[in-house]
Amino acid sequence: MDTILLERRDPILLIQLNRPQKLNAINREMLQEIQAALEDVRADERIRIIVLTGNERAFSVGADIELFASATPATLPTVHSDLHYWETLHHFPKPLIAAVSGYVYGGGLELALACDLIVASDTARFASPEIRLGLIPGAGGTQHLARRLGKYRAMELVLTGREFTAQEALAMGLVTRVVPAGQYLDEALRLAQEIAQHSPAAIRAAKLAIISGPEMSWEAAMRFERELFHLTFSTPEAQEAVRAFLESRRQRRDSSQ
Template sequence: MERIVEERRDGVLLLRLNRPEKLNAIDEQMLRELCAALEEARLDDAVRVVVLTGNERAFSAGADIDGFANVTVEELATSRSDLPQWDIIRRFPKPLIAAVAGIVFGGGLELTLACDIVVAAQTARFAAPEIRIGLIPGAGGTQLLTRRFGKYRAMELVLTGREFSADEAERLGLVNVVTPPEEYLDRALELARQIAQHSPAAVRAAKAAIVHGLEMPLDAALRFERELFLRVFTTPEAQGAIQAFLERRRAKQQGG
């Protein structure tokens, strides 16, 4: 692959967007390669968590506008639609952590919104700037920003296209933690390693419960959570951990 660089570290797959000369602008090839890497990671039991990053200058400046030069609206709606690729990213079943710095605009912001945890360098700058060129976000931006921030804040950000800082993103709830520029990737990898230590089945179930539960009425979400709980209850990891806990407690009681 050319647009994506892969690196594996103890159950963690690091995927780096690799178009530095274009500020990691997202084109068809990058989306194809990213989805191929995620599909491979989905099927690989050795991969427990994925970290997605760019470089210090830019996570991603958004969609590559050059790709719109010779395309018709009919092609965008059919043969050249990128909706299937974005669905693959949003539906990836394992934890997906974004480690961002520099420019996080447009499609780069939407890619961040598709992740589960976000670690940002203090240098990160976010925006949904599509309105500035007569467009709107088209890969989930309006819907995910509204679900994350609420109607009024999403309206402001989308209708003005203004930039906002990593600190503001943290206050709004888009970013989990803000770090000095030299630490953001290490912090994201450390979070990934912590998650990778836990039962893969439980981690996937927890992600599914949170992500899909948000789309359901509360009663249905609670039933869905219980269904997932019962499913992971029978796994060897859960049963082994329960037995180990009981044995430690019995040993402590006998010793006391």
């Protein structure tokens, strides 16, 4: 891996973007390596959650503009397309936590938004600045922002391209937690450990229900959630937890008599 660093901390895989000289600008190689790292642990039950980070100066400033040097309007959606790499992120079944600091711009913001949770340093600065180049976000930015923030706030951020702070992002509901500089990665790892204590099947089912439900009608989403509930109920972890709970309650009742 040339553009990312990997560290296994079972049950966590830590992926660190590693183009510091380019402020972690995203190129095709970086997306390929992120995809390969995710596919490598997709079926690995020892890894239950992924933490994706950069460095204190920059999570990522976005797409490496050099990518467009050899692209044309005809090749951009074909031979130069990177959509399949982003789809791996968007459909990855295990939880992804972004731990961000410094610049979280453009494609870097889209990379963070492709994750399920975002822990931010109070120095993080976010922006969707593609409009300044006569472009729009192309890796889910408009859709993530519109679905998470609503039409009007998404319009403002995308059409102005303005920078906003970690505290603003928290107030919007765009990030999960904001912590002092220097603590954001530790906080993301603590959150990952807390989540990883629970049943992997239940974690995956909960993620799928939360992501898929808003795309359905209320009735369809309720049926889908119930189907996932039935599937998790049949797992050994759930059956054992139910038995342990009932046994503990019986013991408490007996000791009180």
